[in-house]
Amino acid sequence: MTTTTTDLTTEAKGTGQYADVNGIKLYYETHGTGRPLILLHGGLMSGETFGPVLSDLARNHQVIVPDLQGHGRTADIDRPIDIKLMADDIAALIDHLGLDKPDLVGYSLGGGVAFFTAVKYPDKVGKLVIVSANIRRDAIPPEMLAQQGQVSAAAVEFMKDTPMYQLYQRVAPRPEDFGRLLDKVGESMAKDFDFSNEVRGLQVPTLIVAADADMAPPSHYVEIFKLLDGGLRDGGWMGEGRPKGGHALAILPGLTHYNIGTSPLLAAVALNFIDGEQPSR
Numbered sequence: 001m002t003t004t005t006t007d008l009t010t011e012a013k014g015t016g017q018y019a020d021v022n023g024i025k026l027y028y029e030t031h032g033t034g035r036p037l038i039l040l041h042g043g044l045m046s047g048e049t050f051g052p053v054l055s056d057l058a059r060n061h062q063v064i065v066p067d068l069q070g071h072g073r074t075a076d077i078d079r080p081i082d083i084k085l086m087a088d089d090i091a092a093l094i095d096h097l098g099l100d101k102p103d104l105v106g107y108s109l110g111g112g113v114a115f116f117t118a119v120k121y122p123d124k125v126g127k128l129v130i131v132s133a134n135i136r137r138d139a140i141p142p143e144m145l146a147q148q149g150q151v152s153a154a155a156v157e158f159m160k161d162t163p164m165y166q167l168y169q170r171v172a173p174r175p176e177d178f179g180r181l182l183d184k185v186g187e188s189m190a191k192d193f194d195f196s197n198e199v200r201g202l203q204v205p206t207l208i209v210a211a212d213a214d215m216a217p218p219s220h221y222v223e224i225f226k227l228l229d230g231g232l233r234d235g236g237w238m239g240e241g242r243p244k245g246g247h248a249l250a251i252l253p254g255l256t257h258y259n260i261g262t263s264p265l266l267a268a269v270a271l272n273f274i275d276g277e278q279p280s281r
Contacts, residue, residue, distance in 0.1 A: 014029030014030055014031040014054075014065065015029060015030050016028070016029045016073070017029075017030075019092075019093055019096045019097070021089055021092035021093055021096055022085075022088055022089050022092050023077055024069055024074065024075075024077050024089060025074065025075060026066055026067070026069075026074050026089055026093060027047075027066065027067040027072060027073035027074045028047070028064055028065060028066040028067070028093065029047055029048075029064070029065045030062060030063070030064055030065075031054055031057075031058035031062070031063040031065065032057075032058025032059065032060070032061055032062055032063050033061075033062050034060045034061040034062050035060075035061055035062070035102075035103070035126075035274075036061065036062045036063075036064060036097075036099045036100075036102035036103070037057060037061040037062065037063050037064070037102060037103045037104075037105060037274065038063075038064045038065075038066070038090060038093075038094070038099075038102050038103070038104050038105070038114075039054075039057065039063055039064070039065045039105050039106075039110075040066065040068065040090070040104065040105070040106035040107065040109075040110025040111070040113050040114050041065075041067070041068065041071065041072075041107060041108075041109070041110045041261075042107045042108030042109050042110055042111075042132075042261060043071075043108060043109035043185050044071070044164040044168075044181070044182075044185060045071065045072070045164065045167070045261075046067045046071050046072025046073065046167060046168075046171060047065035047066060047067050047072060048065075048072065048167075048171075049167070049261065049262070050065060050107075050261060050262065051262070052262040052264075053261075053262055053263070053264065053266060053267040056264060056267040056268075056271070057105075057267055057270070057271065060271075060275070061103075061271075061274075064093075064097065064099075064102070066089075066090065066093060068086050068089070068109070068110065068113060069081060069085070069086055069089065070177070070180075070181045070184065071168075071181070072167070072168075072171055072172065073171050073172065073173065074173075075172070075173040075174055075177070076174075076177055076180060076181065076184070080184060080187065080188065081181075081184040081185055081187070081188045082188065083109065083112035083113045083115070083116050083188075084116050084120070086113045086116075087113050087114075087115075087116035087117040087119075087120055087121070088120070090104075090113060090114070090117045091117055091120065091121040091124055094121075094124050095124075099124075101123075101124065101125060101126040102124075102125070102126060103125070103126040103127045103128070103129070103274045104117055104118060104125055104126075104127075104128050104129065105129040105131065105270050105274075106129070106130060106131065106133065107131040107132055107133075107260070107261040108131070108132050108133055108257070108261070109133075109185075110131075110133075111130040111131050111132060111133025112133050114128060114129070114130060115128070115130050115133060115135075115195070115198070116198075118202060118203075118204045118206070119198045119201065119202065122202075122203040122204055125204045126204065126274075127204060127205045127206070127207070127273065127274050128202070128204050128205070128206040128207070129206075129207045129209060129270045129273060129274065130206065130207070130208055130209065131209040131210070131260060131261065131266060131270075132209070132210055132211060132214050132215065132257050132260055132261070134215070134216040134220055135193075135194070135195040135196060135198075135199055135220075135224055136193065136194045136195070136196070136220075137191075137192050137193050137194070138192075139216040139217075139220040140215055140216055141215075144215055148186070148189040148190070149186070149189075149190060150186075151182055151185055151186035151189060152182055152183050152186045153179030153180065153182050153183045155182055156178060156179045156182065159178075159182075165178060168181070196227060199224055199227040199228065200227050200228075202228065202245065202247075203245075204245075205245060205246035205247060205248075205273075206228060206245070206247045206248075207247070207248045207249070207250060207269070207270065207273040208221050208224050208225055208228075208247070208248070208249045208250070209221075209249075209250045209251075209252065209260070209266065209269060209270070210250075210251055210252070210260075211251075211252055211255035211256050211257060211259075211260045212251050212252065212253050212254065212255065213255065213256045213257075214255075214256065214257045214260070215257040218251050221249065221251065222249065224249075225243075225247065225249040228243050228245060228247040229243040229244055229245065229247065230242075230243040230247055230248070230249055231249070248273055250269045250273075252265045252266065252269065253265075
């Protein structure tokens with residue numbers, strides 16, 4: 001294992017290491033102490049893009065922040081960018097670190113990875129927070145799907161002034177792989193999907209979070225909440241009408257898909273849910 005200390009986008013500092021899991025050298029950083037929380041970043045980003053909220057999350061928790069396959073300081077391997085496969089990586093990381101049911105917070109692509117970690121490995125997960133992750137491809141407006149369809153290696157030149165490209169060039173083990181990552185992410189986003197059945201089967205308490213001006217409309221996240229037995233009846237004076245699995249929904253005001261991941265509001269609602277009383281299941 002290699003150990004380094006890395007500065008993030010704020011004053012937050014973490015100990016960075018590599019874990020050999022599933023044939024991938026998975027980079028992760030650890031911040032703070034307390035009940036473990038795994039924090040998963042969005043597509044074309046890395047763990048350090050959570051810098052602005054890391055200090056809040058790590059105040060009373062041990063926050064483990066991996067760089068997913070092909071992102072940040074984790075080099076790509078010969079397999080697709082697939083949230084189900086990356087969920088296997090996170091489950092293997094949980095075992096590697098000997099964590100006892102850590103809570104998972106995932107944003108966008110990382111939300112999908114966190115979701116499938118809980119779907120496939122419910123006994124390894126405490127609570128789940130899914131941020132700005134739609135469960136059907138057709139929940140995204142056609143104009144955004146068209147933009148996603150342009151994500152490929154051909155876009156490298158157009159992205160050289162973007163923070164995503166510059167971050168990758170600064171930290172990636174093989175900076176020349178950025179075009180390969182764009183191709184794989186583009187291929188992943190082009191596939192149709194509907195995870196409604198997987199949502200219905202979730203066995204861990206789950207908080208669905210979205211911005212009020214997210215990539216998918218707020219109504220989509222309400223639909224997800226309904227699949228979890230939420231919003232179907234009055235909650236009751238004592239909360240007796242709330243979803244039986246301890247699930248919850250938060251639509252955060254004044255935010256978009258692109259800034260929710262660094263918002264203090266996100267940290268506040270995630271911690272409120274995670275630190276609340278654990279319902280029986």
